[in-house]
Amino acid sequence: xxxxxxxxxxxxxxxxxxxxxxxxxxxxxxxxxxxxxxxxxxxxxxxxxxxxxxxxxxxxxxxxxxxxxxxxxxxxxxxxxxxxxxxxxxxxxxxxxxxxxxxxxxxxxxxxxxxxxxxxxxxxxxxxxxxxxxxxxxxxxxxxxxxxxxxxxxxxxxxxxxxxxxxxx
Amino acid sequence: xxxxxxxxxxxxxxxxxxxxxxxxxxxxxxxxxxxxxxxxxxxxxxxxxxxxxxxxxxxxxxxxxxxxxxxxxxxxxxxxxxxxxxxxxxxxxxxxxxxxxxxxxxxxxxxxxxxxxxxxxxxxxxxxxxxxxxxxxxxxxxxxxxxxxxxxxxxxxxxxxxxxxxxxxxxxxxxxxxxxxxxxxxxxxxxxxxxxxxxxxxxxxxxxxxxxxxxxxxxxxxxxxxxxxxxxxxxxxxxxxxxxxxxxxxxxxxxxxxxxxxxxxxxxxxxxx
Numbered sequence: 001x002x003x004x005x006x007x008x009x010x011x012x013x014x015x016x017x018x019x020x021x022x023x024x025x026x027x028x029x030x031x032x033x034x035x036x037x038x039x040x041x042x043x044x045x046x047x048x049x050x051x052x053x054x055x056x057x058x059x060x061x062x063x064x065x066x067x068x069x070x071x072x073x074x075x076x077x078x079x080x081x082x083x084x085x086x087x088x089x090x091x092x093x094x095x096x097x098x099x100x101x102x103x104x105x106x107x108x109x110x111x112x113x114x115x116x117x118x119x120x121x122x123x124x125x126x127x128x129x130x131x132x133x134x135x136x137x138x139x140x141x142x143x144x145x146x147x148x149x150x151x152x153x154x155x156x157x158x159x160x161x162x163x164x165x166x167x168x169x
Numbered sequence: 170x171x172x173x174x175x176x177x178x179x180x181x182x183x184x185x186x187x188x189x190x191x192x193x194x195x196x197x198x199x200x201x202x203x204x205x206x207x208x209x210x211x212x213x214x215x216x217x218x219x220x221x222x223x224x225x226x227x228x229x230x231x232x233x234x235x236x237x238x239x240x241x242x243x244x245x246x247x248x249x250x251x252x253x254x255x256x257x258x259x260x261x262x263x264x265x266x267x268x269x270x271x272x273x274x275x276x277x278x279x280x281x282x283x284x285x286x287x288x289x290x291x292x293x294x295x296x297x298x299x300x301x302x303x304x305x306x307x308x309x310x311x312x313x314x315x316x317x318x319x320x321x322x323x324x325x326x327x328x329x330x331x332x333x334x335x336x337x338x339x340x341x342x343x344x345x346x347x348x349x350x351x352x353x354x355x356x357x358x359x360x361x362x363x364x365x366x367x368x369x370x371x372x373x374x375x376x377x378x379x380x381x382x383x384x385x386x387x388x389x390x391x392x393x394x395x396x397x398x399x400x401x402x403x404x405x406x407x408x409x410x411x412x413x414x415x416x417x418x419x420x421x422x423x424x425x426x427x428x429x430x431x432x433x434x435x436x437x438x439x440x441x442x
Contacts, residue, residue: 019213023221028361070186
């Protein structure tokens with residue numbers, strides 16, 4: 001049932017990313033809201049649900065862009081191991097680690113993406129990429145985190161308290 | 170353990186689809202996906218563009234008042250112009266632009282295409298157009314702006330759509346010439362920094378403001394197709410070659426309609442069996 005909600009939501013975010021994100025560059029980088037959504041989801045609710053969605057949504061995104069189909073799946077895979085950070089309870093707040101892992105996931109995404117493009121014979125500007133792509137994109141994605149984290153946290157907390165009430169009832 | 174198995178399976182699936190898509194096996198699926206999604210994509214893009222413009226304006230607040238005054242004046246002028254143009258309503262704007270370009274290139278044939286999407290990647294400068302193989306578009310064909318300047322090259326053609334690699338893409342390189350001094354060089358795309366003209370001989374006279382156009386060398390582009398204007402020239406006297414930063418003439422970030430040059434057969438197309 002939850003996939004009926006998460007699937008269309010993630011596809012909508014992917015479509016918005018493809019259609020609208022290029023119009024809002026910051027420091028010449030465009031945001032990756034799909035990555036931010038999936039990373040926040042994995043941090044708040046655990047990685048299991050995102051494991052189902054990554055192949056589906058990433059393939060959908062690649063089909064409507066010029067990317068080789070599958071490159072986004074590879075680039076989004078680090079989301080799953082990175083979500084293990086939530087189990088470590090490094091800080092009292094869950095939000096700060098989420099912002100950090102979103103930035104790290106963004107770096108991983110672009111690195112994997114660049115490796116795949118290079119291996120396919122595309123000319124990738126590796127030397128310019130740290131200043132031109134990796135850092136601005138990581139920063140932009142980290143800034144976007146509250147937009148996805150806060151509603152997800154709120155919905156999840158509501159769901160958990162309802163479940164607890166059901167148990168008590 | 171289950172996570173590791175999933176990661177391996179997903180990576181395998183991804184690699185498999187990458188190979189399949191490189192071989193073109195997924196092109197019908199891509200075409201279908203774009204057919205379904207492109208109206209939505211264009212709708213979202215149309216909605217996003219004014220918002221992005223608005224944000225740009227907010228960012229340039231100090232210029233806003235002056236710009237507003239100028240825009241009001243422009244609106245008045247444009248309204249007057251629209252009234253004058255009503256008689257010519259039968260012709261669409263795109264056709265008029267095509268006619269203007271065709272007057273300049275009477276021997277060439279063009280296909281008007283609408284830009285339906287931009288590649289969201291941070292590493293590519295590509296656009297999608299609503300014309301594909303069924304309309305006669307083929308990989309390697311040259312794409313121009315309505316203002317008769319070079320936009321890029323068709324890098325992949327699907328049945329109903331095509332992706333165009335812009336001249337600012339890091340993978341793009343064009344044999345070019347500085348019109349004033351007839352100096353030849355190569356124009357390459359740079360990541361977010363416009364164009365760079367390389368391999369300019371040290372003794373060549375290249376000044377900021379000089380016009381850069383295609384040289385026609387190599388046969389991949391027709392000659393004398395406007396590319397841009399030299400912004401600055403770099404290089405010390407001990408260098409063999411110097412470089413120039415070039416500002417593209419076409420507004421590549423705000424393209425709405427483009428022209429695919431169908432009559433010119435680039436040299437690379439001739440190699441295809």
